[in-house]
Amino acid sequence: MSTEELVFTYGIFRAPHHLMPSSFPVISYVMFFIFFILFAVALRKTRVEKEYRKFIKILLCLIFLSFMIGTIFVEIFPVGLILKLQLFRLSTLITFIGYIFISEYIVNEISYRRSNFNFLIYVTLALSLLTPYLFFYYFFLFTAINIIETNSLSNRNKTIFLIIVLFVIASLSSKNFIVFSTSIWPFNQGMWLIESKAGKELIASFIALFALYFINNKSIRHSAIVISLIACLLFILSIPSTFHYTICYDPYTEDVYEFIKDSSPPDSVFLTPPYIETFRLGAERAIVVDFKGFIFSEESMREWYSRIREVSNNKELKNGFSSLESLRDGYNSLSEEDLLRLEDKYNISYALFQKPKELKFSTFFENENYIVYKIKVRV
Secondary structure, X not given: OOHHHHHHHHHHHHOHHHHOHHHOOHHHHHXXXXXXXXXXXXHHHOOOOHHHHHHHHHHHHHHHHHHHHHHHHHHHOOOHHHHHHOHHHHHHHHHHHHHHHHHHHHHHHHHHXXXXXXXXXXXXXXXXXXXXXXXXXXXXXXXXXXXXXXXXXXXXXXXXXXXXXXXXXXXXXXXXXXXXXXXXXXXXXXXXXXXXXXXXXXXXXXXXXXXXXXXXXXXXXXXXXXXXXXXHHHHHHHOOOOOOOOOOOOHHHHHHHHHHHHHOOOOOEEXXXXXXXXXXXXXXXXXXXXXXXXXXXXXXXXXXXXXXXXXXXXXXXXXXXXXXHHHHHHHHOOXXXXXXXXXXXXXXXXXXXXXXXXXXXXXXXXOXXXXXXXXXXXX
């Protein structure tokens, strides 16, 4: 596989959101920059010994150097090995280290407890870190409050300044909330903290921790240990077991998966929409290809891309996960002749479509959302 083919298939088409910095959404850069500012402030105010701070700074320099290497030798002068290293995933390490120092910074600021208002500011900052979009909006308010506290402004000027900041935050929220919340990858990873049972219990435990601190400062260490253990226990008990992992499907999807498991031969091969990623796990049957199931050997990459093109009827596709809509359009355009050709090549027994889709094959299963056609007559 040539470097150009590797860069296109793996970097540009399949995973530009991981590998191609020119494809990263602007909002991702903004989020990273805001988080790094808070990290830098926390690192400057940390009580950690000087030699350890020096080590962290050297490590950060090396990570940013790797980002530069990843940009130059992926975007400008492509090198296959550098592409496969996925150097921009090191941003996760920055996030991990950042949370450690930011946590210390918040605890130290709370321990000073200059006022109840100051306590509330930093408690809210801690809670805002639970989800990226909350942190994004609160950071501006947090910065504004700190500017006011560190500058001798009159009450009138303080009020005007806060009104301006709140107006900017409200404008950002009302205009860009939907786009923002659906464009940042960690958003979905963080929203379970608000939507799920485990998340609500964990947030409640954090609130209880800060409440205990507020009531009785002397018992903070013991209270923190107890509440943290309770929070961890609630979290562990509320998530699915590692050995009994379950995924919740909508009723129509679960309906078709259960029927396929009960009514089709275990060795049958299904043609499925490439944008549906749960079929193999849910229906427990082999498929031709899907967008998520990417294999990292070079020959397999070539085969994967070839199959993606075939099941999308060789339509023009966009890059990355923005291609899912074009995959949908291409897959839905498959005709009877196309399906017979794919059946001959991949030994397909059945084809799953989302409605509406009318073909001249016999119907194997149908509900309000899905229809499964029997492609192979001798099944």
